[in-house]
Amino acid sequence: MNRSTTTELARTVDGSSLSRHVVVAPGMCSGGSLVFGRIGDWTWEAVAAACRTNVHAARTPEGQPAYLSFYYFRVRGGDAVHPHGLAFGDELQVTSRVFQFGSQAVITLHRLAPAGLGLADTPLSPAELYEHPHPDCLYAENFNRWIARSRPGSNRRLSQVAPPDFSYGALPRLPNPYSPRTLVGRAREAGSFYATPPPGLVPAGPAHTSEYALDVVRDLNGAGLVYFASYFSIFDTALLRVWRSLGRGDAQFLRRKVVDQKVGYFGNADPGAVFTITVRRWRSTARPSIEAADMALRDSGTGRLLAVAGVEIDLDAS
Amino acid sequence: MNRSTTTELARTVDGSSLSRHVVVAPGMCSGGSLVFGRIGDWTWEAVAAACRTNVHAARTPEGQPAYLSFYYFRVRGGDAVHPHGLAFGDELQVTSRVFQFGSQAVITLHRLAPAGLGLADTPLSPAELYEHPHPDCLYAENFNRWIARSRPGSNRRLSQVAPPDFSYGALPRLPNPYSPRTLVGRAREAGSFYATPPPGLVPAGPAHTSEYALDVVRDLNGAGLVYFASYFSIFDTALLRVWRSLGRGDAQFLRRKVVDQKVGYFGNADPGAVFTITVRRWRSTARPSIEAADMALRDSGTGRLLAVAGVEIDLDAS
Numbered sequence: 001m002n003r004s005t006t007t008e009l010a011r012t013v014d015g016s017s018l019s020r021h022v023v024v025a026p027g028m029c030s031g032g033s034l035v036f037g038r039i040g041d042w043t044w045e046a047v048a049a050a051c052r053t054n055v056h057a058a059r060t061p062e063g064q065p066a067y068l069s070f071y072y073f074r075v076r077g078g079d080a081v082h083p084h085g086l087a088f089g090d091e092l093q094v095t096s097r098v099f100q101f102g103s104q105a106v107i108t109l110h111r112l113a114p115a116g117l118g119l120a121d122t123p124l125s126p127a128e129l130y131e132h133p134h135p136d137c138l139y140a141e142n143f144n145r146w147i148a149r150s151r152p153g154s155n156r157r158l159s160q161v162a163p164p165d166f167s168y169g170a171l172p173r174l175p176n177p178y179s180p181r182t183l184v185g186r187a188r189e190a191g192s193f194y195a196t197p198p199p200g201l202v203p204a205g206p207a208h209t210s211e212y213a214l215d216v217v218r219d220l221n222g223a224g225l226v227y228f229a230s231y232f233s234i235f236d237t238a239l240l241r242v243w244r245s246l247g248r249g250d251a252q253f254l255r256r257k258v259v260d261q262k263v264g265y266f267g268n269a270d271p272g273a274v275f276t277i278t279v280r281r282w283r284s285t286a287r288p289s290i291e292a293a294d295m296a297l298r299d300s301g302t303g304r305l306l307a308v309a310g311v312e313i314d315l316d317a318s
Numbered sequence: 319m320n321r322s323t324t325t326e327l328a329r330t331v332d333g334s335s336l337s338r339h340v341v342v343a344p345g346m347c348s349g350g351s352l353v354f355g356r357i358g359d360w361t362w363e364a365v366a367a368a369c370r371t372n373v374h375a376a377r378t379p380e381g382q383p384a385y386l387s388f389y390y391f392r393v394r395g396g397d398a399v400h401p402h403g404l405a406f407g408d409e410l411q412v413t414s415r416v417f418q419f420g421s422q423a424v425i426t427l428h429r430l431a432p433a434g435l436g437l438a439d440t441p442l443s444p445a446e447l448y449e450h451p452h453p454d455c456l457y458a459e460n461f462n463r464w465i466a467r468s469r470p471g472s473n474r475r476l477s478q479v480a481p482p483d484f485s486y487g488a489l490p491r492l493p494n495p496y497s498p499r500t501l502v503g504r505a506r507e508a509g510s511f512y513a514t515p516p517p518g519l520v521p522a523g524p525a526h527t528s529e530y531a532l533d534v535v536r537d538l539n540g541a542g543l544v545y546f547a548s549y550f551s552i553f554d555t556a557l558l559r560v561w562r563s564l565g566r567g568d569a570q571f572l573r574r575k576v577v578d579q580k581v582g583y584f585g586n587a588d589p590g591a592v593f594t595i596t597v598r599r600w601r602s603t604a605r606p607s608i609e610a611a612d613m614a615l616r617d618s619g620t621g622r623l624l625a626v627a628g629v630e631i632d633l634d635a636s
Binding site: 024 | 374538
């Protein structure tokens with residue numbers, strides 16, 4: 001017997017797309033950040049397949065390690081599939097597609113559909129994700145940039161540099177109106193995804209500030225950089241503190257239904273770093289059960305902005 | 319084009335074995351516990367394939383969720399492949415084999431070999447793991463038991479119960495001398511894997527005790543139980559505190575080479591739990607660079623023993 005058997009089996013749909021059937025295992029679901037880590041791994045796989053680049057062991061032209069770093073990660077939760085709502089044994093049909101985005105970056109879109117929906121196994125169209133998402137599905141948008149350390153051993157200065165075999169010319173282009181570049185640029189400038197509050201969002205309560213010491217046990221990835229998925233856990237740690245200060249219980253936090261989450265990554269850090277995280281809450285006047293957390297993470301020593309997050313949670317579903 | 323393309327492709331070698339080629343991705347390596355989580359997922363996959371049981375969505379005869387819980391997890395690091403030594407892009411040949419171990423439990427053995435070794439893709443023999451391991455390879459031994467909650471919503475009382483479709487009769491038996499049952503039973507009774515210190519190990523310094531509050535953001539899995547891989551991070555958190563008290567730096571901790579680690583799981587916990595972790599250090603008289611940490615994790619409120627760990631680290635390699 002020699003049949004293929006795995007909780008994941010990926011196959012290419014066309015030159016820019018991968019599709020896979022996934023049985024949700026403990027290592028890809030939780031209240032934590034495992035699902036974001038797994039989606040990120042799918043991004044690397046999809047880029048490796050679409051760009052014929054050794055993404056996992058990439059090198060700069062000078063032979064130093066190059067990383068396909070996460071610059072912006074957005075996820076939209078659906079009614080059936082949302083980030084903290086996955087359970088062991090859930091079966092998903094995951095479709096991933098890679099788009100060109102300049103010579104040193106790439107955009108990857110993912111759709112996580114309940115396998116039972118039986119959606120067509122065709123390349124994911126940007127219009128579906130940005131304009132008419134299926135209400136049951138989770139969608140993710142990853143904007144990755146090639147980086148390398150400017151100084152060996154330090155995570156503080158990272159520069160943009162792509163490996164010489166990064167081949168993006170054959171990838172489809174993301175239509176301009178969907179480009180997250182302006183949104184992310186503004187969030188970086190303002191330290192917030194809500195500098196221009198979306199219509200119908202009003203401030204809810206005062207800002208909360210707390211500190212977080214980089215967790216040497218958990219927050220560093222296999223390359224010694226702060227792991228992109230850990231930023232989700234770090235922001236969640238700050239958010240949980242706010243929820244507790246409002247008298248909300250841990251059980252409600254664990255059941256939270258994230259309908260939209262954006263994270264912008266603007267800096268990394270070395271062991272010993274301490275972060276200051278500011279959380280501002282917003283609520284929707286149109287849908288009072290929707291609450292947004294607008295969070296900025298800064299290096300406590302230098303004040304440098306390292307990351308920004310915007311999370312929208314449906315409290316009625318939590 | 320419709321070729322299979324993934325960082326993991328598993329196939330069955332015989333009725334009890336899976337083999338896969340793995341390209342190490344960010345989601346399966348770090349200083350943290352991702353590699354243990356991934357090995358655990360491979361255990362579930364291997365058991366699902368070998369026992370023709372829906373391990374990921376198993377149910378008790380009464381229809382309640384049943385979990386193939388981790389009761390004992392041992393890993394032995396090799397010269398080339400060790401738990402915290404994996405890097406992005408490393409290519410591994412992973413061989414997994416499932417053995418029967420009574421009507422409600424199972425033992426799964428894994429070998430993670432550097433793909434470049436080109437080891438034969440044959441079923442893993444217990445004698446190789448227990449008696450003549452390849453010096454370059456990482457070996458893991460998982461002893462899993464079927465459990466279910468005795469009371470819905472509580473993690474404190476878990477009972478042993480297997481799903482009715484758990485089919486283990488065709489599995490090979492683990493030869494008795496290799497059974498970890500006595501070792502684990504003694505560790506549970508004594509609260510230590512070192513109650514009878516192995517020859518050549520002598521105590522090093524006083525015991526350290528610290529507290530750890532269950533991390534609601536990170537420690538619970540998709541079933542709301544404390545995640546088996548999180549126990550590794552919790553013990554590492556206690557160990558890092560000890561290392562820091564000895565003046566050892568974070569960089570040395572991150573480079574640590576684990577040559578042997580055993581974790582016994584004897585209880586779970588609910589959100590709000592606080593743990594007391596006691597760490598005793600031992601060193602080897604024969605190989606002074608080998609230091610062992612002998613750790614017990616108890617519920618601070620009740621004193622109940624929840625887990626025990628023994629970790630052997632080669633300080634010269636760290």
